[in-house]
Amino acid sequence: MSDSFDLGEPPQPKAEAYRVLARKYRPQTFAELIGQDAMVQTLGNAIKRDRLAHAFLMTGVRGVGKTSTARLIAKALNCIGPDGQGGPTIDPCGVCEPCRAIAEGRHIDVIEMDAASHTGVDDVREIIDAARYAAVSARFKIYIVDEVHMLSKNAFNALLKTLEEPPAHVKFLFATTEVNKVPVTVLSRCQRFDLRRIPAEKLAEHFAFVSRAEGVEAEPEALGLIARAAEGSARDGLSILDQAIAHAGQEGGGVRADAVRDMLGLSDRGATRDLFALLLAGDGAGALASLRRQYDFGVDPLSVLRGLLETVHGATLVKLGAGIDAGQSVEERDALAGWASGLSFAALHRLWQLLLKAHEEVGRAALPIEACEMALLRLVHASTLPDPGELAKMLAEGRVSMAAPAAPAAAPTLAPAAEAALPDTIAALRTYLDDNGEQALASKVYFSASVVHFAAPEVVLSSARPISADLVRDLNVELKRLTGKVWKVTTADVPGAPTLREQDDADKEKRRLEILAMPVVKAAFEAFPGAELLPDELDRIIALQRSEA
Structure with a gap:
């Protein structure tokens, strides 16, 4: 009888689990850390000159290498080289035991903590207590705290003293995406590195x-x-x-x-260029058909608008003479160059503002595709109109036909300083004073004289509103001097007529509403949401209307 046993097939080694690319190609050396050359140079110089800070803070948007940088710094500070005799270096060897242990996340002296799940003061107290003890096998005991801004206020306060005067063998490495939430007292104790977005x-x-x-x-x-x-x-x-x-x-x-x-779900860049060309050509039907084709292919309306915004931005950069984007195709570069040469900076800025507003509207709309269509039609309509500044200039220069506004009140006839012809209205009185060198007194009349009764040389002004006593006295004195007649300017505590300033303001507001009611102006404001008629331009238009009346 045989003593042998059939044990069957030998066990097969278990297949290694798939590692996603983001973990598989995580940088293992500073040379592999892309887009952060300035930080690498600063760290390299600090290591060479033995000017190492006791705390580092890495901040930046997600995925730019904050935690990877912290691990690389841990390697750089604890590397002993292949022969075991090396010191801190910006180029860790990656083969010594500290380098391998840190890369594999098993080094006893490199402690990583996720502040998002360890937010309390007790978690920080453990770090403070352990920091007093020397490193077990490494040169430095290193604490890597990810998303440090998630620590509570009490936890930050507990850490402050240790962070400011840590033992010589301890280094703190913090990483955060929201540096504005980290207390200033902590920031001032750290050497800060702002990791840039990678181009x-x-x-x-x-x-x-x-x-x-x-x-x-x-x-x-x-x-x-x-x-x-x-x-x-x-x-x-x-x-x-x-x-x-x-x-x-x-x-x-x-x-x-x-x-x-x-x-x-990205918009096809070729389709985006075609849509942009239709918008510039003022082809509303074609633009809507192009939008619907993209929508039917599953492209989100917001994605279409983002593509158009990128196109306007690209054309603006080309117009400025910026460098060529390596990610652009030849067709895209040619199209952008053509638009850059044919569109002014003002037109590009207008397109940007209209598209930006459209993106905001569509983002919160109950009917996104319909809102996008309406926004594109507004842009089509705007392409046939001058910009607001040019429109105001055209109105001021009379290059746009306007409906005749209500005729303004006839300008008063200026009375000479003759004895028999005294100013017969408050407006004429103000002009008379101004023409005879009494500009300060004329200004007081303009702003504060509310007339109850005017029959030169007797004038009654309202004291129902605040009025300077000097105004009445000065009018009596100066008018007697200028006209040679005795004037009787008094006040009465009853309501009076609007002041000249109030009359001008009312007239200006009336004319502003008449101008805004003109069809061409209404069309311009519908095409350019947020536009306004500037006071200086309004004054120019009113002056033109008065000169034509």
Whole structure:
């Protein structure tokens, strides 16, 4: 009888779990940290000169490398080199035990804490108590606190003293997306690094590298779309690329631009250019048909408006002579160059404001596609009108026909200083004083003289409202001197007529309403929401109307 046993097939090694691209390609050296050259240079100089701060704060939008930078700093400070004799370096070796342990998240002296789930003072007290003890095996004991702004006020206060005077073997590394929520008392104790959004062209280059490493073919335009959608975040972009690669596996072939657009619900840039051209041409029916085609393909109206905003912005940059965007196709560059040469800065600014308002309206509309259609029609209508400044100039110069407003009151006849012809109205009196060198007294009459009775040389002014006693006295004295007759200017505590200033204000308001009621002006204000008729322009138009009357 055999003593052997059949144990069956030997156990197969378990397949390694898939790691998403955002984790797989997390930077392991400062050289792999894209878009943060200024920070890397500063840290390198600090390490070389042994001028290391005891606390660092990394701030920036999501996915730009804040936590990765904190881990790299931990490596840089604790690296001992392949031979075990190295010191702090901006280029950690990645092969020594501290480097490998930190990369794998298992180093006993590098403690990571998520402040979002450890917000209380007790959590911070544990750090304070443990910080007194020396590092077990590393050069420095390092505390990495992610989303530090989530700590409570009491937790921050408990940390302050230790943060200001930590033991020599302790370093604090904080990361946050909302630095404005971190108390100033904490900020003043840290060396702060503001991590920038990563430029789209650098993201596209990085995604191309990742695609090659993954053995996936990807169109440059597709990578450019992903880079723009990432909005400066490497992690967001890699997540989108991961999804695009999975999508490509279903469709067959590599990562294509049209597939990325469908996946993200982006507006086709070619369709956006066609729509923009229709808007500039004033073709309302064609513009709405173009919008509906994109909507039927699943493109969100807000995405269409964002595409139009990007087009206006791109044309403006080209007009300014800015550098070429590597993510743009030849067709897009040619189109932008044509619009930049044909549109003024004022027109581009007007288009931007109209589209920006449309984006705001559509974002909160109960019927988004209908609101987008109405907004585009408003823009079509605006393309045939001059801008508000040019319209006001045209009105002032008489280049636009206007309905005749109500005839203004006849200007008073100025009376000479003859004995027999005295000023017969308060307006004539004010002009008489002004013409005879009494501008200050004429100004007082204009602003505060409310007439109850006027029959020169007897004048009664209302004292029902505040009036200077000097005005009555000065009028009696100066009018006698100028006319050679004795005037009797008195007051009565009864209501009087509006002052000359109040009459002018009422007349100006009446004329303003008449101007705003003109068809061409009404059309302009409907086309340019938020526009206003400036006081200086109103005065010019009123002066023109009076000269034509």
